[in-house]
Amino acid sequence: MIEISYSSGDLERKWYAKWLENDCFRRKISPQKDAYTIVIPPPNVTGILHMGHILNNTIQDVLVRRARQKNQSAFWIPGTDHAGISLQIKVEKELAKQNKTRHDVGRETFLDLARKWREKHGNIILDQLKKLGVSCDWSALKYTLDSDYSRAVLATFVEWYRRGYIYRGLRFVNWCPVSMTALSDEEVIMRQQNSSLYYVQYEMVEKPGTFITVATTRPETIMGDVAVAVHPADERYQDFLGLHCWRPIRREAIPIIADEAVLKDFGTGALKITPAHDTVDFEIGRRHGLAAIGIIDKNGTLNQFAGLEFAGMDRFEARKRVGEYLKKNGLLLKEENYVNSVGFSERAGVPIEPMLSEQWFLRYPCVEEAKRAIQKGFIHFRPERWEKTYTYWLDNIKDWCISRQLWWGHRIPVWYRKGEDRSDPQNWHVSVDGPEDPENWDQDEDVLDTWFSSAIWPLATLGWPDEKAMAEMGFDYFYPTADLVTGPDIIFFWVARMIISGLSLLGEGALSDDEIRRRIPFKNVYFTGIIRDHLGRKMSKSLGNSPDPLDLIEKYGADGVRIGLLSMAPHGQDILFSEERVAQGKKLCTKLWNSFCFRQRSGMAGDRSSIGAIIERIDGDALEANDIVILEKLFVAMDGFERAMADYEFNRALQILYTFFWNDYCDWYIEISKIRTNGTVLAVHDLLLRQLLLLFHPFIPFITEELWQGHGYGTKFLSEEFLENGDELRRDLSKINFGNVGALIEEIEAIRELVVAVRALRAQFGLASRRDVKFYFKADSAAKAIIDRHLRDIKHLLLTGFFDETAEALQLPTIVVALGSIYMDTADSLDIGAEKERLRRELSELDRFIEMNQKKLQNEDFLRRAPKEVIEGARDLLAENMTKKKELEAVFEALGGGPRNS
């Protein structure tokens, strides 16, 4: 039996525990079923649950639960990510409270602290996800620093090194002076900055008193200048070529050179060349055989090469000071405001410093194949437009700097022979387990980019590369996974790299299409939108505009939050969060609950609630039009629902269910059936409710499970129940003669129109709920027959005991519908003036429509070119409106007539 009132908290805790107890989410390798796999985007161990997680994981859970309903063998693999920089920063902050750095405590102690932090906080987010109801197979839980996962990461490095994709080199990298590590290009975000453009005069050595002016946004790097460059075709500077100028700080003669890379029309056309701190300058310097003078250290302060005056000074302080110095010495021609884009470190939020540095790089393998996987549709992106973004990135792909100067992460599996030249690969040892004589080797100090380990997530969570583990996890059965649900912001960071990893690591050599299909990590990628606040701003901690999901779950139930959020999530578009929608989600749950309470007033479904037993309880002769129409509407809703789900359009799918449930089932069918509770009607209710539970279940798993069991639909979990589609259900019901369904639908729609119109008429007279109002109708014989068939329902819905026929128009408030004219007798004296005014308004509206229609039907081009159905439709409409007009005019005349346009 179902409790009188719905309360989400207890029943959600109860069912989650039961599902776990009964291993409902446990993967099963069933060769006769199709596998359906999802890997969770592993949340950072440092993270706490935010709205993005809720959306993302709700979608995954809906997909996984649907797969189970469709009799697939579902496997949702959960896990967490070690969050390299992010966790390292957290631990460093703890240390900083004791005025220590990680170097004070040493590598081992530091890693211990980090591990402890993770043990303490790392699984909070998973517990939070459980509250949401996610149906992950927790026995498969993975963490990117698990020993087997770590071995997989190192094996990847070793393998790509062996194949020549990984190399070590001195390159320009994005250096973060706060995190003190190199970053990949993807970790740099360009931001518009209000900067200054300094025009600095460099005096010519050979022509004292003559200056060449350079425009720069970074005067603090002047001390690293080794030349001034102009475009070779720039007439202004032809006389300067081959001469020298004085570097204004740390005065030294530097050459004026010509290089094509210089833009004539920017600034003064003269560019200062600082090869150590700018990539363009570096290239120019290389072409001209110039030295590079590094003047900025790794922590962002100037070093001794910048001169004593500036050594040790922060780069931004130095910029100011250099500016002042130049001004004081009359070398600053002008300083103008200037807006430019500056790369910022994604994590630390400070401008990155381009810096020459020795790092490990990956030249991406399988780039062409990765494109082909998308182009040939082996992997499908939703929305499709992201395929363009992906392809563009691959077309312009650059080598990936994979080493990080951090401690927290996978340490690079490269050892250098002690005391030997590190730059000579002869002295390297590269392996997963390290050299056999470790005492003679030093391991590389650096760790791998966290995304390097994420790139093999779908592989390593399924046991790769260990064959025994792969067999145990069912690699061959569950790989490739089906759907990946993630945000488009990590399409390069993660999605593309997983595709490349899968393609490259599951074999060698050229890839046929079939081979690509076998190796891709997933078949579909669903990109969610970003959740924003109601003003369209990104949700962020600093703005404080993000609700705590756990508070929401507490308030509205996990079910309410899930369905509320999905109902406001248009396909692939950003989502403007509104708590009202979440509240609406809970309302739906309550309504569903109450509809069961209503049904249970007539008893439980008992043990006759399998679909077969329900159908047996339906007596075909007892079925009325309303029963058949509601069943037909269910089929239609199911078809639409299936289509929307196939397109991953969850909000549209929910809209369809919602409308069917609320408007068709509750507001119409339940109301109608209140005066008719025979066995057949109850069976129809049971069938409808059963189907609604099945359809809603992936979205609101808790309440549907409770109602399923509470109403006696089965002893199995709802989640193990097979979901039929509309066609299958139709077939089950085929023994029932539905008659002419189309005509029945029209009939019910006509009755509905009548009821709605009369209600509106009553409302206009402020009589909405008075029970003593009498009604008369005037209708032709066909319409009268229909009205007679539904007279009981009409009286019930209109709260009246009197609904009789009349042969002629009455001098009463009137409404005209398809079935005829309805007159309302309130027994009060009628305000004839007011009623005539009401009719005038109605008639003038009608005239407008009629005129529009007539015009259309008089247009010969329309008649000649429009399809028959459209013309027919227009004619029918015109006829209908003409009849309506005639009826209303008759009433108008009966009330005394007079001018129509007052």
Add this chain to the structure above:
RNA sequence: GGGCGGGUAGCUCAGUUGGUUAGAGCAACUGGUUUACACCCAGUAGGUCGCAGGUUCGAGUCCUGUCCCGCCCACCA
């Protein structure tokens, strides 16, 4: 500079291959304790579909141009 997405009711969004008088929810307003549900029911009002052209018998839907908003990519110092 290049690319992508969006602009439809006060708000959030639907609107299938062009075809009846452009829809829903929320908010607003009116009325209602009709025994599932006030987390409810019944009803009302509210739109020049960003703007300007074009194609068509017919355009929210197709084409061209244009203006806003948002995002992504890009070494003009």
